[in-house]
Amino acid sequence: xxxxxxxxxxxxxxxxxxxxxxxxxxxxxxxxxxxxxxxxxxxxxxxxxxxxxxxxxxxxxxxxxxxxxxxxxxxxxxxxxxxxxxxxxxxxxxxxxxxxxxxxxxxxxxxxxxxxxxxxxxxxxxxxxxxxxxxxxxxxxxxxxxxxxxxxxxxxxxxxxxxxxxxxxxxxxxxxxxxxxxxxxxxxxxxxxxxxxxxxxxxxxxxxxxxxxxxxxxxxxxxxxxxxxxxxxxxxxxxxxxxxxxxxxxxxxxxxxxxxxxxxxxxxxxxxxxxxxxxxxxxxxxxxxxxxxxxxxxxxxxxxxxxxxxxxxxxxxxxxxxxxxxxxxxxxxxxxxxxxxxxxxxxxxxxxxxxxxxxxxxxxxxxxxxxxxxxxxxxxxxxxxxxxxxxxxxxxxxxxxxxxxxxxxxxxxxxxxxxxxxxxxxxxxxxxxxxxxxxxxxxxxxxxxxxxxxxxxxxxxxxxxxxxxxxxxxxxxxxxxxxxxxxxxxxxxxxxxxxxxxxxxxxxxxxxxxxxxxxxxxxxxxxx
Numbered sequence: 001x002x003x004x005x006x007x008x009x010x011x012x013x014x015x016x017x018x019x020x021x022x023x024x025x026x027x028x029x030x031x032x033x034x035x036x037x038x039x040x041x042x043x044x045x046x047x048x049x050x051x052x053x054x055x056x057x058x059x060x061x062x063x064x065x066x067x068x069x070x071x072x073x074x075x076x077x078x079x080x081x082x083x084x085x086x087x088x089x090x091x092x093x094x095x096x097x098x099x100x101x102x103x104x105x106x107x108x109x110x111x112x113x114x115x116x117x118x119x120x121x122x123x124x125x126x127x128x129x130x131x132x133x134x135x136x137x138x139x140x141x142x143x144x145x146x147x148x149x150x151x152x153x154x155x156x157x158x159x160x161x162x163x164x165x166x167x168x169x170x171x172x173x174x175x176x177x178x179x180x181x182x183x184x185x186x187x188x189x190x191x192x193x194x195x196x197x198x199x200x201x202x203x204x205x206x207x208x209x210x211x212x213x214x215x216x217x218x219x220x221x222x223x224x225x226x227x228x229x230x231x232x233x234x235x236x237x238x239x240x241x242x243x244x245x246x247x248x249x250x251x252x253x254x255x256x257x258x259x260x261x262x263x264x265x266x267x268x269x270x271x272x273x274x275x276x277x278x279x280x281x282x283x284x285x286x287x288x289x290x291x292x293x294x295x296x297x298x299x300x301x302x303x304x305x306x307x308x309x310x311x312x313x314x315x316x317x318x319x320x321x322x323x324x325x326x327x328x329x330x331x332x333x334x335x336x337x338x339x340x341x342x343x344x345x346x347x348x349x350x351x352x353x354x355x356x357x358x359x360x361x362x363x364x365x366x367x368x369x370x371x372x373x374x375x376x377x378x379x380x381x382x383x384x385x386x387x388x389x390x391x392x393x394x395x396x397x398x399x400x401x402x403x404x405x406x407x408x409x410x411x412x413x414x415x416x417x418x419x420x421x422x423x424x425x426x427x428x429x430x431x432x433x434x435x436x437x438x439x440x441x442x443x444x445x446x447x448x449x450x451x452x453x454x455x456x457x458x459x460x461x462x463x464x465x466x467x468x469x470x471x472x473x474x475x476x477x478x479x480x481x482x483x484x485x486x487x488x489x490x491x492x493x494x495x496x497x498x499x500x501x502x503x504x505x506x507x508x509x510x511x512x513x514x515x516x517x518x519x520x521x522x523x524x525x526x527x528x
Contacts, residue, residue, distance in 0.1 A: 037113040037133060038089045039068060041176070043185050043522075044103035049172060051078060051158065053113055053131070056121060058083040064158055067108075067172025068138055072162040078144060080154040092180050093192040094520060104189035104520065107180035108172070111135030136179045137172075140165025189520035213276045216269035216333060224266060235269055238310060238334035242341050249292040249345065253477025259501060261340065264472065267501040268336040274513045275470040276331065282349040283314045283327035283357070285465050290343030293474040300344070303328055311335060314354040329354060345472050348465035352414065357462065359414035363396075363421050363525070364459050364466050365429060367406045370441070372451030375404070375496065377439050379489050381453065382406045384432045386486050392428075392526050397515050398489060400496040402473035402481040407466055409483075409515065413522035418461050424525050425457035469515055472501055480504045483515040 036054040041047075042063075049067040052059035062078035069076060089110065095102045116130035117123040123130070127146035133139055141161035148155050160166055176184050216224075220235050227233055230243045242265065250259035268275070289297040301324035303313050312329040319325045330336055330347065339347065351360040367381050382398050385408045389396050396410035412421070433440040433455055441449035459466050467473065467481045479497035482504060488494060499507060 034086070035113050035115070036089055037111060037135065038107060039109040039135075039138065040091070040105050041067070041108040041172075041178075041185055042101070042103060042105045043189075044095075044101050049108060050081075050084075050105075052084060052089065053120075054086060054089070055124075057086065059086060059088055060124065062144070062156060062158065068142075068158055068160075069172060070138065070140065070160050070165060070167040070170035072160050072166045073168065074159075076158040078156040078158040079150065080146075080156055090180070092178060092188060094189060104185050104192075106178035106183065106185050106188050108175075109135045109137040109179055111138070116141075137175055186521060189522065191516060192520065213273040213333065215271075215273050216266075220269070221266060224262065224269075227262075233337075235337055236333040238308075238332070240308075240334060240337055240341065242337075247292065249289065249343075250474075250478040251292075251294060251476050253500075256477060256500075256502070259478040261343075263501065264345065264478070265337050265340045267472070267478075267505070268340050269333045270505045271470050271508060272333045272336050274508050274516075275336070275468065276333075277519050278469050278515070279330040279347065279349045281331070281353045281355070282329065282351075283316070283354055283463075284330055284350075285348040285463070286328070286339065286342075286344035287346035287348070287474065288343045289345045289474055293345070293476070297345070297474055301327055304342075308338065311338065345474055347468045347471045349468050350463065350465060351460070352418075352462070356414055358417060360416070360418060360421055360460065361412060361414050361522075363410040363412055363425050365408040365410070365425060366456040366459055366466055367408075368454045368456050369404050370446065370449050370451040370453050373404075373439065373453040377436075378404070378406055378453065378496070379494075380436065381432065381439065381455070382408065382489055384435055385428075388428055388432055394523050394526075395518065395521065397483055397518055398486060399469060399481055399483045399515070400494070400498065401467060402471075402479040402497050402499075403475065404496050406496065407481075409469075409518065411518045411521040411523060413524055416525050421525065422457060422460040424527070425460050429455040429457045469513075470504065473497070478502075482507070483513060485514045488514075 034054045038052050038059070040050040040052070042050050046065070049064045051062045051064050051068060061081050061084050063081050064076050064078045066076055090107065092105055092107045094104050111134045114132040114134070115123070116132070120129060120131070129144045130141065132141050140163045143159050143161065144156050145159070146154055146156045178188070181188070214236070216235050224233055227242065227245060229246050233240055233242050245260065245262040245265070247261050248258045249261055249264055252258045285299060285301050287297055288300050289295065303311070303326040312331050312335065313326045314329050315326055316324060328335065328339065330339060350357065351362040351364060352358065353361065365385055367378055369378050385396070385398070389410065394410055396408050399407045399409060401407060433442070439453055441452040441454055443449045458464070469481060469483050471481050473479050473481060475497065478501045480499050480501060482499045
């Protein structure tokens with residue numbers, strides 16, 4: 001325990017990729033003789049509590065599966081893990097999936113600790129440490145006792161002594177909120193306030209999530225408007241070559257103006273901060289209309305050879321001859337602008353991430369109306385999806401498609417396979433279909449459905465996609481697929497193509513993104 005902090009943190013740093021994770025890498029900000037403690041509730045592959053004591057310039061750490069307790073009759077298993085940097089004491093946010101410890105973290109408790117032994121480092125080495133905690137939840141005399149080894153980790157027990165702070169039956173899970181923000185893990189996962197950039201000095205590491213993707217600035221938009229039919233334009237630090245900016249891509253609708261490529265670029269760099277969370281880290285399928293929507297479009301997955309070097313891509317290592325090898329990963333305003341200039345009007349992101357393509361993070365329900373299906377009937381079917389989700393204890397949200405239908409998106413933990421999610425979605429869809437059987441056909445071919453709607457669960461498969469939130473649709477007037485609150489299904493003015501690229505930015509400015517509360521939420525599929 002007398003090693004320098006930098007050497008102590010070597011194991012911690014070797015296990016992480018700080019170019020991707022939001023965790024702090026560790027620096028030289030330790031306070032000599034500091035005795036802070038922190039307990040972080042950490043939902044990684046399994047829920048546990050990270051119990052950390054500041055000592056000799058690092059956070060000496062144990063993972064406590066059931067959490068610490070004030071109950072003197074309880075013994076809590078505590079697995080001794082690698083020392084963490086001092087900066088970690090205030091970390092509350094999300095560690096990316098695929099990284100060591102990926103998941104959400106809250107600061108569950110914090111305060112100061114007072115060792116009983118004169119040399120606490122020696123006491124830990126010898127296997128027994130007595131100490132007092134003075135925190136917002138935990139207080140009184142505790143002891144850590146080494147009990148043996150489990151695999152490559154030391155196993156200890158964490159106990160509370162019988163004193164004035166002892167509470168029989170006290171359970172950490174009865175006190176789930178952060179002492180830093182007052183929020184639960186679910187709330188932090190859905191809308192983290194900050195990310196950490198571990199390759200920066202500790203004082204500069206924390207960046208507000210809202211600053212991760214900023215919309216194009218007024219100066220950038222003015223420069224776009226000032227370009228001729230083609231030219232060089234910079235956005236978010238990237239220079240792009242734009243072409244045919246005055247080409248009409250969408251004819252006018254209902255007496256409005258036609259939509260040009262310049263309008264499309266402007267739209268995507270304006271709504272980008274709301275749209276990118278559904279695209280980043282995911283391979284992208286694009287529906288291209290380089291001549292506009294009055295001409296047939298085509299699907300493209302493979303990144304073209306002329307794509308800029310800075311464009312983020314995902315390589316499909318399983319691709320066989322003739323299959324797409326590299327996919328675009330849209331993770332910046334510049335990537336959205338490049339896609340718009342490329343004629344990729346409609347964007348479809350995978351429901352799984354590139355670092356774990358076999359396990360989706362969304363289950364999708366697609367209410368696909370037939371020619372005889374009224375929009376009111378589509379709404380009835382959508383409301384039944386809400387009833388089903390409420391019954392199952394799950395949260396999801398509806399989204400108008402920008403054409404005639406409605407989709408329901410449900411966030412899940414990336415643990416179930418596509419086969420499992422598809423089977424589960426089929427069960428839910430067919431249960432809903434039995435409520436209004438006269439409206440539903442399960443025939444695959446549209447010409448065999450007698451004009452009725454289909455509840456399509458088949459898109460829950462690898463590399464099958466539905467249109468992304470806020471994507472434009474290839475129809476006259478440039479309608480947009482827009483997320484909704486459930487209560488908006490009762491709006492008498494609602495239609496599936498109600499919003500276009502002209503009015504979505506104003507809607508976002510006024511109401512925000514109804515899907516934002518789903519981001520980062522992980523739910524287990526009932527029965528799996």
